[in-house]
Amino acid sequence: MQSKLITAALLGVLASGAALAAGPAAKDSADLAAFKASFRDKNEATVDRLEQTEAQRLCSQDAQRPLKPAQRKQIEQQATAAVRYPADGNYLGDWKEGEKVAQNGRGLQSSDxxxxxxxxxxxxxxQMDKKEIAFGNIGPSLQQYGKLRGGPTPEILKYTWAKIYNxxxxxACSVMPRFGAAGILTEKQMQDVMxxxxAPESPVNQ
Ligand code: HEC
Structure with a gap:
């Protein structure tokens, strides 16, 4: 089993070498074929996640061959057009539940x-609640997020929802997960994180 997987991966690498001669797009698809050949479903981590959306395909390519401004604009416009706002028109859930969602790093992994x-x-x-000292800084600090933006106005509600959704x-090509678009969080979890x-009483805004 193990050796079969390794063989498949090696074949993929060889194919990707051959594809390099055939041009960059062929190399991208050969690399993807190598990935697909060397993974299998395990628990919550399923191989269908290797199927890229058009935006993901373009963003993967961006690292080697930077996208044109018009392509970036198109990714942003398509992402914006596909945002689904809360069905009940309610953007704000329970911040205590939101804190649990923000702390929880489990889900969608092969160990889940x-x-x-x-x-x-x-x-x-x-960074969010200032009492939490364990946080990363790949993204900007969200300390006092609501307070600094003048509270939950209709514009800020809509912007923040869309940012979290996609x-x-x-x-374009943000490294932040697409929590709504990729089905990572439910609508209720997103309302709680919002x-x-x-919420003025949330520890983020103290
Ligand atoms: C893998 C890292 C990563 C994770 C996990 C992540 N973010 Fe982000 N986030 C970023 C980065 C990077 C930016 C800035 C670049 C951008 O706007 O895409 C950002 C930007 C934001 C912004 C916009 C900030 C502003 O000033 O307008 C909000 C709001 C936000 N994130 C909320 C969240 C919430 C809520 C979660 C959890 C549900 C989360 N992020 C998880 C990386 C991340």
Missing amino acids: PKGTAAGGNCYACH SHAFQ ALLL
Whole structure:
């Protein structure tokens, strides 16, 4: 089993070498074929996640051959057009539940049994509640997010929801996960995280 997987991966690498001679696009698809050949489904991590959306394909390419401004604009426009706003018109849930979502880094991994609810893992990249000292800084600090933006006005509610739903809406090829578009968080979890960021009584705004 193990050696079969290694063989498949090696064949993929060889194919990718041959494809390099055939041009960059052929190399991209050969690289993807190598990935596909060397992974298998395990628990919550399923191989269908290797199927890229058009935006993901372009963003993968961006690292080698930078996209044109018009291509970036198109990714942003398509992401914005596909945002689904809360069905009940309610943007703000329970900040205490939102804090749990922000702290939770589990879900969608091969070590997660099927059906494990995914978290947002926001602290991995953002500072939020100032009492939490373990946070990453890949993203900007979100300390006092609601307060600094003048509270939960209709514009800020809409912007923040869309940013969390699909970060590409405002920055093509953002590294922030597309929590709504990729089905990582439920609408309820997103409402709770929104309250963590925007409710005046949330620890983020103290
Ligand atoms: C892998 C890292 C990563 C994770 C995880 C992540 N973010 Fe981000 N986030 C970023 C980066 C990088 C930016 C800035 C670039 C951009 O705008 O895309 C950002 C920007 C933002 C912004 C816009 C800030 C502003 O000043 O307008 C908000 C709001 C935000 N993130 C909320 C969240 C929430 C809520 C979560 C968890 C549900 C989260 N992020 C998880 C990386 C991350």
